[in-house]
Each structure stands twice: as structure tokens, then as C-alpha cells.
Amino acid sequence: MPFVNKSGADGEEERTDVAAGAPQPFDRDFDPNDPQQTKVHYNLTGWGFEQHAELSETLAERGVPHVWDGEELVVPEEIEAEVDALFDELEAEIGPFPVPLLEGDPSTEFGLDEWPLRDLETLKASLIEAEIPHLWHARTLHVAQDAEDVVDDLLDAIEAGDVASIDEDAEAPDGALHDLYGAADRLARDSTHSNARTSILDLVPQLSPTVPPFGIAAAAWSTIVARAQAVVEEFEEGADPEQVTAAADELRTACRPYV
Structure with a gap:
């Protein structure tokens, strides 16, 4: 589920929760440069290419008024509930989505330059599944400071071979x-x-x-x-x-x- 905040004419930002509901077709004008327009920002840091592509296709198909600001999707506030519902729908189909660690948040750094690619993929999937806020810079992992001990244990488990496949639907043949x-x-x-x-x-x-x-x-x-x-x-x-x-x-x- 993406991190959400709002920006408006007063320049203030407010964190909000993501709501559920059934998405509807959109037919609204949106001028992102209008200083009177309150906007909702969805931070999609950490999303994969296929997830981005699926979202972009869905936005186009449904005519959702929006703009991109780096890794953020920006929409007008009046359609927030409908876009929240759209994200809920996509998460059920192509999720789970990573929880981003925002720049400036207290964090702990883990250097993983020597890790094999297979273990890194397992780690990435585990962080997403556990909904641990995190951010990657190449092979350096930054996690929320209050999740440091949990991630330490996860790293030890992966190195010890105690974490199963990253593919939840895959399984070895019976017997x-x-x-x-x-x-x-x-x-x-x-x-x-x-x-x-x-x-x-x-x-x-x-x-x-x-x-x-x-x-x-x-x-x-x-x-x-x-x-x-x-x-x-x-x-x-x-x-x-x-x-x-x-x-x-x-x-x-x-x-x-x-x-």
C-alpha cells in the first residue's frame, strides 16, 4: 500500500490512511499547477517495473486525472477515495507493494555488497511481505530504525538458509x-x-x-x-x-x- 500525503494551497502536508471502496470511472479536470488545488501524493518508491506498468495502464483506461512527480503519483483531492480503492484493487491483483522509507526518516543501514543475487531477491520479497519500511541504494539497504532488530534476524535467517523460496506459489513436487x-x-x-x-x-x-x-x-x-x-x-x-x-x-x- 503506497504512502499517502496531501499538499494544498497553504503548503502544509498531512499524512492520511488509505481507504477502501469500489473504483468508479473518472471524468474530472485537473490542473496540478493551480495553487488552490489540494493534491494527494502517493509515494511509489520501490515499486517494480511491471507494477508501474499495470498502474499506468489502469490509470489510462479509467481516465484518472493525474501527474507524476518522480516516484509520486499526484491526483486531485476530490477523487482520493476512488483512487484509494483503485490501489486496493491493484494490491489484490499485483501486490503486495513495498512500504517506502522516506528520506529523512530515522533509519539503519545494511551494506549487502557481498550477498548473492538469489538471497537479495529473497530479502526484497521478505521486506515487502513483512511491510517493513525500507529503501534501496544499489546494494545498500536502509530500514526504519525501529525495525532494525527484526531485519537483523531476517538477514541471519536468510544467510543460514532458513528462509524459504521467494515464490509463495511455487512448491517442490510431492515426495x-x-x-x-x-x-x-x-x-x-x-x-x-x-x-x-x-x-x-x-x-x-x-x-x-x-x-x-x-x-x-x-x-x-x-x-x-x-x-x-x-x-x-x-x-x-x-x-x-x-x-x-x-x-x-x-x-x-x-x-x-x-x-
Whole structure:
């Protein structure tokens, strides 16, 4: 949900809450340079390209009178309730939206230059989901000062592999862990086992290292998937029996604590 403030002829600004309701078609004139016009500003700092594009398309389709001021959408005050409702509608379709940390607000800085891209994406999604006010400058994260301890714990959890996939709708195939272990166990004992070979060749392309089964830490699952991919590579490179056995044994060892 975007941060909202108002500006008017007196130059003062007032923070407001976002209201709900059903959006209606718009047919109103708007002169943003009119000194008597009270305006509502929606701060969209942190919105993604696709979210911006969807908003712009919706504004055009519904004829919403507006102007852009950097990262802020500016509309006349008299249609505030309708635009609030439009944002509620969009949030249900393409949200959640980031809560921006405004320039000048008390903040804590975290330098994340050494973080891998996958962990940064997980962090970004987690901050949005938790509605933590934040702002990015390249790979430096600024968060609301009163959220410092929460973010510290979140960073530790991501580094430890204890935060699941950033894709809430994604999930590992049912029984993937047990199927991997079973196939690895058979191949470790018999590298020519045809059913085990077929099973692992069919299953591994469906796996993502960032989408663990329920109850498995992301770091552990990433290791398991990497070792399963190593088994597949051995088959693709000619299936040397000794190499297949060794790769399957490593996969079996990685899976064993979780089955």
C-alpha cells in the first residue's frame, strides 16, 4: 500500500490512511499547477517495473486525472477515495507493494555488497511481505530504525538458509525428497539400475534449489539439488559406472538426514 500525503494551497502536508471502496470511472479536470488545488501524493518508491506498468495502464483506461512527480503519483483531492480503492484493487491483483522509507526518516543501514543475487531477491520479497519500511541504494539497504532488530534476524535467517523460496506459489513436487533418496540409494548400489536412472532423470528438471519441500531449510535443499544435478550430469557425460556410483552416494548422504 503506497504512502499517502496531501499538499494544498497553504503548503502544509498531512499524512492520511488509505481507504477502501469500489473504483468508479473518472471524468474530472485537473490542473496540478493551480495553487488552490489540494493534491494527494502517493509515494511509489520501490515499486517494480511491471507494477508501474499495470498502474499506468489502469490509470489510462479509467481516465484518472493525474501527474507524476518522480516516484509520486499526484491526483486531485476530490477523487482520493476512488483512487484509494483503485490501489486496493491493484494490491489484490499485483501486490503486495513495498512500504517506502522516506528520506529523512530515522533509519539503519545494511551494506549487502557481498550477498548473492538469489538471497537479495529473497530479502526484497521478505521486506515487502513483512511491510517493513525500507529503501534501496544499489546494494545498500536502509530500514526504519525501529525495525532494525527484526531485519537483523531476517538477514541471519536468510544467510543460514532458513528462509524459504521467494515464490509463495511455487512448491517442490510431492515426495521429491524421498524419491531422490530412493533413486540415489539404488544407483549407489547398482549404477545401471534402469528404474532409478529414469526416476532421477525425470525428477531433477522439476526441482528448483530455491523451492524446498516443507520443513527443509533452503540451504540444505540447495545442496541436495546440486548433488542430484551432478548425478544427471554423469549420465549425460556417458554414465561411467564409478562416477555414477560416487555421485549417487553423495546425493544419498545429503538426503539421509531428512528422510
